[in-house]
Amino acid sequence: MRTFDAIFIGAGQAGPFLAARMASSGRKVALIERRYLGGTCVNAGCMPTKTLVASARTAHVIRRASEYGVSIVGKIEIDMKAVHDRAEKVTLDARRGLEVWFDGLKSLSLIYGHARFADPATIEINGERITAPQIFINVGARPSIPDYPGLTAVPYLTSSSILQLTIVPRHLVVLGGSYIGLEFAQMYRRFGAKVTIIERGGHLASREDEDISDAIAAIVRAEGITVHTEAVGLSFRETSDEIEVTMDSGTIRASHVLVATGRRPNTDDLGLDLAGVEINDRGYILVDDKLSTNVPGIWALGDCNGHGAFTHTSYNDFEIVAANLFDGADRRLTDRIPAYALYIDPPLGRVGMTEREARASGRPILVSKRPMSRVGRAVERGETHGFMKLIADAETRQILGAAILGIEGDEAIHGIIDAMNARTPYPTLKWSVPIHPTVSELLPTLVGDLQSVP
Ligand SMILES: Cc1cc2nc3c(=O)[nH]c(=O)nc-3n(C[C@H](O)[C@H](O)[C@H](O)COP(=O)(O)OP(=O)(O)OC[C@H]3O[C@@H](n4cnc5c(N)ncnc54)[C@H](O)[C@@H]3O)c2cc1C
Numbered sequence: 001m002r003t004f005d006a007i008f009i010g011a012g013q014a015g016p017f018l019a020a021r022m023a024s025s026g027r028k029v030a031l032i033e034r035r036y037l038g039g040t041c042v043n044a045g046c047m048p049t050k051t052l053v054a055s056a057r058t059a060h061v062i063r064r065a066s067e068y069g070v071s072i073v074g075k076i077e078i079d080m081k082a083v084h085d086r087a088e089k090v091t092l093d094a095r096r097g098l099e100v101w102f103d104g105l106k107s108l109s110l111i112y113g114h115a116r117f118a119d120p121a122t123i124e125i126n127g128e129r130i131t132a133p134q135i136f137i138n139v140g141a142r143p144s145i146p147d148y149p150g151l152t153a154v155p156y157l158t159s160s161s162i163l164q165l166t167i168v169p170r171h172l173v174v175l176g177g178s179y180i181g182l183e184f185a186q187m188y189r190r191f192g193a194k195v196t197i198i199e200r201g202g203h204l205a206s207r208e209d210e211d212i213s214d215a216i217a218a219i220v221r222a223e224g225i226t227v228h229t230e231a232v233g234l235s236f237r238e239t240s241d242e243i244e245v246t247m248d249s250g251t252i253r254a255s256h257v258l259v260a261t262g263r264r265p266n267t268d269d270l271g272l273d274l275a276g277v278e279i280n281d282r283g284y285i286l287v288d289d290k291l292s293t294n295v296p297g298i299w300a301l302g303d304c305n306g307h308g309a310f311t312h313t314s315y316n317d318f319e320i321v322a323a324n325l326f327d328g329a330d331r332r333l334t335d336r337i338p339a340y341a342l343y344i345d346p347p348l349g350r351v352g353m354t355e356r357e358a359r360a361s362g363r364p365i366l367v368s369k370r371p372m373s374r375v376g377r378a379v380e381r382g383e384t385h386g387f388m389k390l391i392a393d394a395e396t397r398q399i400l401g402a403a404i405l406g407i408e409g410d411e412a413i414h415g416i417i418d419a420m421n422a423r424t425p426y427p428t429l430k431w432s433v434p435i436h437p438t439v440s441e442l443l444p445t446l447v448g449d450l451q452s453v454p
């Protein structure tokens with residue numbers, strides 16, 4: 001049996017970086033991947049989707065060109081094959097970069113295949129057993145498919161298979177109105193498809209405050225997307241040339257159906273029971289504050305531990321484990337302040353608590369809001385959808401959270417992310433001198449406008 005210092009299962013956004021760090025100091029490591037290096041982010045997530053979002057935004061801006069005094073002579077056409085190829089190239093270049101990197105690490109063995117535990121220190125892969133005293137699980141997640149009548153009998157798309165489309169659907173029905181659903185809905189609308197979102201809950205992006213959800217609904221509806229919330233009684237049927245999507249409120253005839261109703265961890269075929277690793281009722285691996293599982297010598301990083309569902313949270317899991325194992329640090333998961341963006345256009349940048357969470361915490365809070373129509377940069381760029389919001393603790397003067405739904409919101413939110421990570425009390429920000437004309441320049445004004453709320 002081959003013996004390693006450490007085995008990594010899954011080449012996503014956490015394990016490979018730790019494997020490379022160990023290998024570069026001469027340790028013998030095995031990195032196992034059943035499909036593509038880079039995992040979801042590189043191959044079926046952030047990178048291809050944000051590349052597609054950029055193509056869709058280009059089409060959108062060109063359609064609005066006359067509003068800026070720019071005339072386009074002739075018809076605007078979308079070459080979906082070229083759009084697809086551009087996204088694929090971004091993925092392939094990134095994947096190739098990882099291959100070259102790992103090729104250069106002499107004590108790293110890259111093994112392709114599906115890994116399963118045989119016991120707490122042994123992994124079975126391609127009929128071989130390998131062993132190590134340290135095993136790091138970084139297996140990610142995959143789309144979860146609801147059990148609606150008829151759904152599995154129709155040719156539905158997921159966030160992975162839709163990336164292979166080289167045509168614009170006539171009518172794309174998107175099941176689920178959160179991150180994945182909203183990003184694909186808006187991009188395909190901009191590529192020219194008729195788009196309908198069907199959401200089970202009462203709001204789009206329902207983890208956000210209702211004012212954010214309402215503003216997002218206004219943005220997508222303004223582009224001609226139909227939104228059905230509180231959808232019940234769904235069933236699916238394929239006819240000769242369509243997919244019939246029936247709800248209590250009526251039937252929709254789709255050419256394509258995208259299922260974007262959440263993701264589930266890839267922990268169901270991993271032999272976790274043979275290793276004695278505990279999972280919760282949704283299949284997420286239970287970890288402590290330093291990402292150790294209940295079995296000594298086994299860690300779980302990234303989406304599969306349920307403590308984040310983003311590339312940067314997975315990467316941060318790597319940083320926490322690396323700092324604790326190799327740098328004598330005492331870094332913890334609970335030190336992480338949640339931050340993320342939703343890449344509709346304009347994007348939503350978010351950090352910390354929502355207003356709803358801050359109110360529920362029972363502390364006295366201050367809230368400040370400003371519409372993007374009162375942000376110079378947004379007015380000059382002719383993109384005034386959305387608003388910014390800041391929430392602070394009236395007693396401790398700490399910032400509790402913020403949202404910027406608006407042009408460059410995904411970048412401007414970093415002023416708040418940095419302030420929160422530095423534990424800067426909000427009055428300090430009032431005296432920063434930001435650059436004009438930017439979205440960030442309104443942050444001191446936002447701080448100055450903080451008001452107590454009932
Ligand atoms: C459409 C879409 C868009 C997204 N956009 C963003 C975004 O803009 N920003 C953002 O931060 N996040 C985004 N995400 C989320 C982000 O992609 C994930 O959170 C991130 O990739 C998770 O990384 P990970 O390391 O946990 O696992 P993954 O990247 O999923 O990697 C896990 C790897 O493990 C492999 N694997 C699984 N089981 C086994 C096994 N038994 N044996 C061997 N290998 C195995 C898989 O093949 C995979 O390569 C997006 C996700 C999707 C689906």
Ligand SMILES: NC(=O)c1ccc[n+]([C@@H]2O[C@H](COP(=O)([O-])OP(=O)(O)OC[C@H]3O[C@@H](n4cnc5c(N)ncnc54)[C@H](O)[C@@H]3O)[C@@H](O)[C@H]2O)c1
Pocket residue numbers: 146175176177178179180181183198199200201204205206231260261262263308309310340341342343
């Ligand atoms: N910009 C980003 O960072 C980004 C982009 C895409 C995906 N992601 C990651 O991927 C994860 C998964 O995204 P997602 O949008 O699939 O999941 P999600 O869990 O965020 O949202 C799923 C949505 O589908 C709805 N839904 C659930 N079951 C349904 C059903 N049976 N019928 C109709 N609607 C239903 C839910 O109410 C919810 O609105 C996210 O949690 C996120 O972390 C991140």
